Amino acid sequence: MSEHAQPFVLAGVMGWPVAHSRSPLIHSHWIAQYGLRGAYAPLPVRPDTLEAALRALPLLGFAGCNLTIPHKVAAVDIVDELEPLARRIGAANTIVVRADGTLLGRNTDAFGFIANLREAQPQWRADAGPAVMLGAGGAARAVLAGLLDAGATEIRICNRTLETAQQLAHDFASWGAARLQAVPWGERHSALAGAALLVNTTSQGMQGHAPLDIQLDALPASALVTDIVYTPLQTALLQAAGARGNPTAQGLGMLIHQARPAFEAWFGVLPQTTPALWAAVTATL
Numbered sequence: 001m002s003e004h005a006q007p008f009v010l011a012g013v014m015g016w017p018v019a020h021s022r023s024p025l026i027h028s029h030w031i032a033q034y035g036l037r038g039a040y041a042p043l044p045v046r047p048d049t050l051e052a053a054l055r056a057l058p059l060l061g062f063a064g065c066n067l068t069i070p071h072k073v074a075a076v077d078i079v080d081e082l083e084p085l086a087r088r089i090g091a092a093n094t095i096v097v098r099a100d101g102t103l104l105g106r107n108t109d110a111f112g113f114i115a116n117l118r119e120a121q122p123q124w125r126a127d128a129g130p131a132v133m134l135g136a137g138g139a140a141r142a143v144l145a146g147l148l149d150a151g152a153t154e155i156r157i158c159n160r161t162l163e164t165a166q167q168l169a170h171d172f173a174s175w176g177a178a179r180l181q182a183v184p185w186g187e188r189h190s191a192l193a194g195a196a197l198l199v200n201t202t203s204q205g206m207q208g209h210a211p212l213d214i215q216l217d218a219l220p221a222s223a224l225v226t227d228i229v230y231t232p233l234q235t236a237l238l239q240a241a242g243a244r245g246n247p248t249a250q251g252l253g254m255l256i257h258q259a260r261p262a263f264e265a266w267f268g269v270l271p272q273t274t275p276a277l278w279a280a281v282t283a284t285l
């Protein structure tokens with residue numbers, strides 16, 4: 001086969017700042033692993049130039065890009081077409097340049113969240129019992145969409161600002177058959193009673209932030225506990241859950257899994273997670 005039989009595929013991640021992003025490492029790892037011709041670059045793009053940068057993608061021959069802070073929400077109003085899931089979440093983390101040069105906005109964070117749970121605990125089921133979600137920000141919207149699509153039956157949304165949790169429950173009320181309940185932050189400890197899943201989507205527990213203040217006593221020992229925070233890899237929440245025997249899923253897995261459908265859209269291969277990839281990303285934390 002000639003060197004030119006396979007096209008050279010260009011992709012990247014737009015963010016401001018973007019130097020911290022692990023996406024170049026993840027996608028470059030897969031390009032090498034699958035023997036593909038291509039490159040994935042960090043693309044520092046200021047918020048006021050996002051639209052021009054996105055419109056430049058087809059001109060530069062890019063297959064697409066990922067979006068990270070602060071571009072995920074702004075991109076929703078720029079793309080030519082937005083997938084329904086991305087519209088519901090209100091954010092796009094993946095852009096696909098189509099053959100005619102138009103831009104498709106997608107959101108793969110919900111997929112990443114669910115795929116990470118399934119990797120950590122293959123027998124996990126969304127309808128096994130109530131889920132408790134701490135937080136109601138941008139990340140919570142993707143987690144909620146993932147849980148509803150996976151068939152969750154009851155989700156307790158517990159947020160410091162109750163109104164935001166109520167708004168989230170309202171926004172997603174028609175999405176699935178699940179009972180969505182906004183829970184005051186003061187009731188977060190007792191809200192764990194009978195739960196089959198606990199997920200932290202707040203920034204609490206992240207390096208440089210205060211620890212997450214939650215007592216796990218009411219949580220059944222069979223409940224799966226996960227944290228979208230991955231710096232540190234093993235948050236105090238995951239440590240406490242593991243110490244009392246709960247199965248856990250680390251937040252880094254969501255980051256790795258959300259990259260898989262994006263890579264597939266651009267490179268035509270759905271890549272797998274491997275211990276080598278986990279080790280490569282973990283080494284940067």
Ligand code: ATR
Binds near residue numbers: 136137138202204
């Ligand atoms: P992201 O897009 O990463 O989810 P965000 O939209 O800023 O970030 O959301 C942060 C979440 O962490 C929110 O649910 C926030 O609660 P509020 O809606 O009350 O702001 C939550 N959060 C931030 N600091 C918190 C704290 N000290 N205690 C509890 N929750 C906190």
